[in-house]
Amino acid sequence: xxxxxxxxxxxxxxxxxxxxxxxxxxxxxxxxxxxxxxxxxxxxxxxxxxxxxxxxxxxxxxxxxxxxxxxxxxxxxxxxxxxxxxxxxxxxxxxxxxxxxxxxxxxxxxxxxxxxxxxxxxxxxxxxxxxxxxxxxxxxxxxxxxxxxxxxxxxxxxxxxxxxxxxxxxxxxxxxxxxxxxxxxxxxxxxxxxxxxxxxxxxxxxxxxxxxxxxxxxxxxxxxxxxxxxxxxxxxxxxxxxxxxxxxxxxxxxxxxxxxxxxxxxxxxxxxxxxxxxxxxxxxxxxxxxxxxx
Numbered sequence: 363x364x365x366x367x368x369x370x371x372x373x374x375x376x377x378x379x380x381x382x383x384x385x386x387x388x389x390x391x392x393x394x395x396x397x398x399x400x401x402x403x404x405x406x407x408x409x410x411x412x413x414x415x416x417x418x419x420x421x422x423x424x425x426x427x428x429x430x431x432x433x434x435x436x437x438x439x440x441x442x443x444x445x446x447x448x449x450x451x452x453x454x455x456x457x458x459x460x461x462x463x464x465x466x467x468x469x470x471x472x473x474x475x476x477x478x479x480x481x482x483x484x485x486x487x488x489x490x491x492x493x494x495x496x497x498x499x500x501x502x503x504x505x506x507x508x509x510x511x512x513x514x515x516x517x518x519x520x521x522x523x524x525x526x527x528x529x530x531x532x533x534x535x536x537x538x539x540x541x542x543x544x545x546x547x548x549x550x551x552x553x554x555x556x557x558x559x560x561x562x563x564x565x566x567x568x569x570x571x572x573x574x575x576x577x578x579x580x581x582x583x584x585x586x587x588x589x590x591x592x593x594x595x596x597x598x599x600x601x602x603x604x605x606x607x608x609x610x611x612x613x614x615x616x617x618x619x620x621x622x623x624x625x626x627x628x629x630x631x632x633x634x635x636x637x638x639x640x641x642x643x644x645x646x647x648x649x650x651x652x653x654x655x656x
Contacts, residue, residue, distance in 0.1 A: 401636065407629035414623055420630060426596040428616075428624040435627075435634060437598045441606035443638070444599065445513055445588065446581035449520035450528070450574050457528030457577075458563075458570060464529075465536045466558055477533065484526035492590035495519040500591055507603040511593035514602040519587045524577035531576060535569025536562055575646035579639040585610040609635050 411420065415433055423434025460480070464473045495515055504510025543565055547557035563570070585608075593605020594615065607615075609631045617628050 404629050404633050404636065408626055408633050410626035411623050411630050412626075415627075420627070421634070424598055426612075428620070428627070431623065433623070433627040433630075435609065435631060437596050438607050438609045438612050438631070439634060440598055441513060441516075441592070442582055442608040442610070442635070445516045445520055445592070445606070445608065446578050446584075448513075448517040449524055449581045450578050452517065452521040453525040453528050453577065454574055457525050457573075458532045460525075460529040461532035461536055461570075462558055462563070464533050466554065466562070477530065480526045480529050484530070488523065488584055488587045489590075491519050491523050492587035495587065495591040503603070509593065509605065511591055511605055512603045513592065513599045513606045516588045516592035516606065516608070517602070519591050520581045520584060523584065523587065524581050527577040527580060528573050531573025532566070532570045535566040535573065538569065539565050572646040575642045579642045579646075582635060582639055582642070583610055584608075585614050589614055 411433060415423075420433060420435055421439070422436055423432065424436050425432040425434045426437065460476075464476050468476065495518070496511075499518060500510040500515050502510075503512060503515055539562060543561055544557060547561045552560070588608045589611040592607065592611065594607045594611060595605040596607050596612070597604065599606050613628050613631050616624070620628050
């Protein structure tokens with residue numbers, strides 16, 4: 363009887379652990395409540411334009427002219443998705459290559475220094491990227507094809523901004539691989555390059571893809587840099603040299619003076635951004651879970 367009681371007391375969690383668990387649960391619930399409150403408030407504010415214009419027309423109309431009740435989000439949605447996807451496509455190979463070099467081809471000190479530099483690169487404010495793009499990149503593009511402020515400029519600036527995210531998440535995915543996978547390749551007489559391409563990258567593809575989707579989410583929500591270098595003209599781009607306006611930049615430009623249906627349409631822009639970012643985040647989570655299960 364005594365041993366049974368002692369074992370029960372031994373297995374009971376300390377009061378401090380219970381308090382910590384309850385506190386962490388409360389913080390997690392608070393975070394979810396804040397996210398839900400933001401989504402609900404956006405839905406309520408955007409309800410006016412959804413009722414007057416209709417969701418389908420709002421998403422397919424190519425005309426944005428608030429003074430004439432034109433609230434088409436299609437041109438800005440196309441610009442946001444095109445610039446963000448282009449940025450990930452440009453930064454993806456570079457970021458994965460940097461991760462492979464950092465994980466397999468340089469020493470521990472070099473790897474640590476390189477990752478610290480990437481972390482510092484990721485922390486640079488977006489306004490600095492936008493300022494550099496406006497003063498350096500836009501004039502270079504203008505020399506080839508005026509006016510310079512364009513979809514291409516926005517894509518290039520975004521690619522630099524998401525590069526550290528892709529590189530660091532890819533490195534984490536490669537570092538998390540079981541050592542047995544790599545040792546098996548060495549045991550079969552494979553060269554290092556073959557092991558990297560045929561074993562490491564294949565095994566870490568889920569984590570790498572998840573990192574790219576997270577980078578896509580960051581690029582979609584970028585405001586200041588796109589506002590400074592993309593030209594801010596609402597149109598469906600037919601060329602990478604066309605000036606465009608993203609959804610996030612549109613909110614920043616017009617929220618200060620928007621009223622009525624116009625203001626509601628800007629909230630609808632936020633809803634579209636949240637929906638796309640949420641979808642990419644969900645897909646990233648699925649890919650990560652799939653990679654772990656595999």
